[in-house]
């Protein structure tokens with residue numbers, strides 16, 4: 001099966017451009033499953049918005065994953081009730097939403113697991129106290145079939161050690177959150193596809209897809225880049241950050257970067 005994994009989608013323009021491209025690509029490359037991290041898909045880039053989530057699902061995204069920004073707004077938190085929308089698994093079980101989704105596909109059972117590292121999640125004050133290490137949550141989750149992991153984190157070494165630890169069990173571990181794509185496309189010895197950071201789908205001329213003027217001004221004038229507020233998505237051309245996995249049974253046999 002061919003599986004498309006799309007990194008952090010930033011802003012509504014990125015959603016629109018992605019959705020105009022996705023159905024054609026899906027047909028052309030015989031893509032059987034599409035997973036997208038959409039924690040920044042709201043027009044503000046902060047959290048999810050209903051219109052953009054509906055647009056993504058209608059265009060052929062099968063599963064939406066999240067991260068620290070999943071809690072940015074009431075609207076975003078409400079969207080965690082949708083069965084196709086995940087947030088990181090490794091937080092308190094009493095927090096709304098799910099971190100794991102099982103799907104039946106023509107290629108058999110698929111489990112999508114959303115994990116996060118502490119560095120990414122410590123900005124979410126409402127849930128930081130409930131954070132648990134990703135590997136412990138993974139072990140308790142009993143993922144079955146073809147298993148895809150969105151590992152939402154800053155910590156490169158942690159992502160890489162995790163990928164090695166689940167080699168041969170997970171079909172792929174795809175890193176998200178830092179928005180800047182890493183180059184190597186690994187297939188580990190046990191058949192786990194691994195990319196440290198898939199990279200964002202959003203405006204390429206900003207900082208992590210966001211305008212930076214007020215951040216630079218804040219840094220220069222006060223030492224705190226956020227003293228002037230949080231900017232929205234930048235206005236430049238949108239780039240795609242995605243990888244296409246070719247799988248054979250539970251194993252990944254090839255990873256290809258897809259971009260425009």
Ligand SMILES: [Fe+2]
Pocket residue numbers: 008039040067069177178179
């Ligand atoms: Fe993000």
Ligand SMILES: [Fe+2]
Pocket residue numbers: 039067068069120152176177178
């Ligand atoms: Fe994030």
